[in-house]
Amino acid sequence: MAEKLFSDPDGTEEEILAATYRALTEHGYTGLTIQRIGETFEKSPSLIYHHYDDKDDVVLACLAFMLDAFEESVVGKEVERPREELERFVAWVTDATASAEQEEFVSLLTELRSQAAHDAAYRRHFTRSDRVFERYLETVIEAGVEQGVFRECEPAAVAATVVTLLAGVMLRQSTTDDDVWLADVGEELDHYLTQRVYR
Amino acid sequence: MAEKLFSDPDGTEEEILAATYRALTEHGYTGLTIQRIGETFEKSPSLIYHHYDDKDDVVLACLAFMLDAFEESVVGKEVERPREELERFVAWVTDATASAEQEEFVSLLTELRSQAAHDAAYRRHFTRSDRVFERYLETVIEAGVEQGVFRECEPAAVAATVVTLLAGVMLRQSTTDDDVWLADVGEELDHYLTQRVYR
Numbered sequence: 001m002a003e004k005l006f007s008d009p010d011g012t013e014e015e016i017l018a019a020t021y022r023a024l025t026e027h028g029y030t031g032l033t034i035q036r037i038g039e040t041f042e043k044s045p046s047l048i049y050h051h052y053d054d055k056d057d058v059v060l061a062c063l064a065f066m067l068d069a070f071e072e073s074v075v076g077k078e079v080e081r082p083r084e085e086l087e088r089f090v091a092w093v094t095d096a097t098a099s100a101e102q103e104e105f106v107s108l109l110t111e112l113r114s115q116a117a118h119d120a121a122y123r124r125h126f127t128r129s130d131r132v133f134e135r136y137l138e139t140v141i142e143a144g145v146e147q148g149v150f151r152e153c154e155p156a157a158v159a160a161t162v163v164t165l166l167a168g169v170m171l172r173q174s175t176t177d178d179d180v181w182l183a184d185v186g187e188e189l190d191h192y193l194t195q196r197v198y199r
Numbered sequence: 200m201a202e203k204l205f206s207d208p209d210g211t212e213e214e215i216l217a218a219t220y221r222a223l224t225e226h227g228y229t230g231l232t233i234q235r236i237g238e239t240f241e242k243s244p245s246l247i248y249h250h251y252d253d254k255d256d257v258v259l260a261c262l263a264f265m266l267d268a269f270e271e272s273v274v275g276k277e278v279e280r281p282r283e284e285l286e287r288f289v290a291w292v293t294d295a296t297a298s299a300e301q302e303e304f305v306s307l308l309t310e311l312r313s314q315a316a317h318d319a320a321y322r323r324h325f326t327r328s329d330r331v332f333e334r335y336l337e338t339v340i341e342a343g344v345e346q347g348v349f350r351e352c353e354p355a356a357v358a359a360t361v362v363t364l365l366a367g368v369m370l371r372q373s374t375t376d377d378d379v380w381l382a383d384v385g386e387e388l389d390h391y392l393t394q395r396v397y398r
Contacts (some may be wrong), residue, residue: 028317044250107316114313116374118227127375134380157383161364164384168367175315176326181333184356185363192391 007067013061016041016048020062025104029059029111058119061114063125067132074136082144083198089137090193093166094186096179103173110174117185130167134159141197150197158197165189201265201304204272205224212260215240219261224303226256228310255320262311262324266331273335278371281343288336289392293385295378302372309373329366335360340396349396357396364388 006018019041020032028035034055038045052058079085098106116122137159144150169185205217219231234252237244251257261307278284297305313323336358343349353360368384 030317076223094244099261110313110316113370113374114316116228117309117313123374123376127377130371130375130380154383157387160380160383161387164367164371164380165360165364166367167370168363168365169314171366171370172329172363175312175322176329177322178326181363184353184359188356188360188391188395191395192387195394196387196390 002066003101005066012043013051014065015043016051016058017062017065020058021066024059024062024108024112028108029115032059034058054074056115056119059112060121060125063129067125067129069138071132079140079143082140082147082149086137086144086193086197088101089140090162090166090186090189093169094182094189096182096186098173106170107174110171119133123131130163134163137162144197149199151199153196158193162189202300204265204268204314211246212244212250213264214242215250215257216261216264219257220265223258223261223307227307228314231256231258255314256320257312259320259324262328266324266328267336270331273338278339278342281339281346281348284339285336285343285392287338288339289361289365289385289388292368293381293388295381295385297372305369306373309370329362333362336361343396348398350398352395357392360391361388 002021006014006021009018011016016037020037022040023032023037026040032055034048034052035045037048037058041048046057052061059179082100112122113126116126138155141150141153141155141158145152145155165185169182172181173179201220205213205220208214208217211278215236219236222231222236225239226232231254233247233251234244236247236257240247247257251260283291311321312325315325334356337354340349340352340354340357344351344354368381371380372378
């Protein structure tokens with residue numbers, strides 16, 4: 001999913017993060033080593049140690065880089081079509097015809113997020129990550145209320161609920177063998193938003 | 200959370216599973232070894248190898264034992280008070296005043312579930328686990344519809360949505376530093392159930 005973001009790295013640090021992302025998609029977090037990052041990095045692997053202390057340090061920098069890019073792409077932008085924007089965000093996650101590439105990305109995120117169960121630095125990242133997505137959705141919903149296309153609701157509460165449901169969707173997608181439940185959840189989420197948000 | 204279940208093990212295998220559960224709560228999945236299970240097991244540690252191939256074999260048996268116990272406690276039982284039962288299930292997860300013990304249990308489940316992102320045996324377990332909880336909630340909701348205390352709705356779809364949202368709640372609880380979102384999510388879930396299920 002982040003291929004495009006990493007396709008044209010700017011400077012050595014971004015080149016290292018791009019190599020880290022490639023190595024993560026290939027080996028997963030468990031199989032990741034600085035040496036394997038070095039194998040997909042075009043300059044001297046010793047440069048990696050010059051910039052980062054260890055594997056987790058560079059993985060966290062890679063996660064922060066992706067989150068920063070998302071945040072920069074949405075913060076301060078005017079929300080012109082709130083309903084389309086909310087629907088597109090939800091569809092990205094509940095679309096049952098997701099590509100193999102997207103499934104791998106979601107699995108990788110699950111593996112990385114689970115580090116946060118016992119590692120404070122990962123916990124800080126995913127705390128910030130959830131807040132960024134909540135604030136983004138809150139802004140979209142507030143814009144819809146102001147423009148009169150959404151009902152008077154509690155934007156922050158709806159945003160927290162959508163972020164939580166989508167976290168559950170991604171967790172289930174990456175840790176179970178079936179997705180018969182996915183269409184049902186997509187429809188119920190649509191019921192909820194129709195009742196609570198859409199006019 | 201499973202302390203009570205493991206408080207009176209019946210036979211060697213259950214004693215091993217009880218020791219595994221204790222070792223898991225103490226060391227987490229990453230820190231777990233057969234030797235550490237042996238340290239909390241009252242008989243000869245070599246018995247563990249007699250019954251189980253490796254660490255994952257005994258962890259999966261422990262998970263299956265807990266899920267079996269839940270399933271046996273609900274399957275075939277008549278649902279006398281559907282609303283109370285649904286509310287109690289939801290409250291267990293969205294209760295912000297959860298004990299430290301419950302928080303540790305949820306963290307442990309997150310760590311174990313994340314194994315399913317790259318291990319088919321864990322994926323099989325959590326596929327079954329989600330289905331057991333979905334079927335349980337479906338039965339409760341169907342009973343409420345039949346008794347006329349719930350609206351005509353789609354019990355399977357509502358059950359899938361509640362299980363998914365609660366998976367998201369548990370994931371966020373165990374991988375972030377704050378829970379300011381939790382009360383909002385609890386209230387929105389109540390809105391959704393009031394609209395869709397409760398009369």
